[in-house]
Amino acid sequence: MAYRETPRMRARKEATRQRILDITQQLVASGGFGAASVARVAEESGVAIGSVYRHFDSKSDLFAEVFRHATEVEVNRVGEALNTSAPADKALAEALEVFARRAIRSPTMAWALIAEPVGPLVDEERLRYRQAYAELFEQTLIRGMREGCFRPDQNSKLSSAATVGAIAEALVGPLSPAADGLDRDSAEQLIHDVVRLCLQAVRAPGGQQQ
Amino acid sequence: MAYRETPRMRARKEATRQRILDITQQLVASGGFGAASVARVAEESGVAIGSVYRHFDSKSDLFAEVFRHATEVEVNRVGEALNTSAPADKALAEALEVFARRAIRSPTMAWALIAEPVGPLVDEERLRYRQAYAELFEQTLIRGMREGCFRPDQNSKLSSAATVGAIAEALVGPLSPAADGLDRDSAEQLIHDVVRLCLQAVRAPGGQQQ
DNA sequence: GCAAGAACTGAACTCTAGTTCAATTATTCT
């Protein structure tokens, strides 16, 4: 016998794998999944095309992993914002602001995660992602409905889905193609307006207005 | 000389052209633009692939024309609903209901018109389409802000964009993949809920609740 | 240094879908 896998080699392989993941995420962030061809990923990662396939079974697998990681980060941030003892409407406002701020900062990534058609494997991950959001928002919506700050006769699943859609369309849709070209003040104004709009949509009739 | 274009031939050509447009629209309605390959369009239209290219310069041109026609119909329906002397909030509710009902009846077409990535030519048309909606909704939003039924300190462009996004996500997004499989009652409930949500989002604080 | 095995390479292969065009068929007018 001669060759054996050593810690050094394992670390090197792991580093290459991670580099491919990072490069792919960068490409997705700047141009969506459509901009991340295997050839481009390989070139920018400094490896041959074939090497990508030693680390990932297929482009779909690579995409699914990038998607999973990117969405985990997003969902965690929103989850942190919701995990508070503040009133439900304050918590939701904070979470929506986090969501909106991150979307406006990386509109292409937001679009890639929310809406870009990619393929079955990513669609599966996207379903999980949406469900994760839906569950987070829904939890707080339901809490607010109990606490009295949110309208009690609403469909919480519908409300959370519509909220995500409203933010996505307002911030990363074609009406705001220059979203990442906004100056800081306009961006803050936009975030403020859209969060207020979303909150008002679910708020109880008699509740306080901000 | 011998051959000259006769009215009969012109009519036949026009009929074929129209048939291709109709078939393409049907294909888009059932599977999005992605399902409308030139080969499929040709086959279902009963012509050869090459013939499609005598009637349209390219697939993109064909798609742009189908898109233009389909969106004209949609925008006109919404425009009719808004063109009323009723209070602005009633007018908007009616228009949103029309929009939502049509979207839920043809979710794939709605998705194709609102969000499906197709190509630059269709994107151009889509921009016009969204602007047409934005202008329609905005007109009524502004009227309502004057009349006092809508919150006066809102960004009307943002509100109309967010409204379209909310409906799209709630009715045709992945959370409702079975939208066209809903029974009539569930569909009506969904439409009712989403319209109420959207209206409440833009309504003035003191305004009447439905 | 050397043999065994793994990692790496990238040109070639495959697959899909839009487009073209030489050959065929159809229509019109004399």
Next chain:
DNA sequence: AGAATAATTGAACTAGAGTTCAGTTCTTGC
């Protein structure tokens, strides 16, 4: 009927992107 022209056809061409794999290079243990 026949000539002129247009319409139609669909196999072949093209282009782009994912995938493969035989050959090369690198790593390891003796």
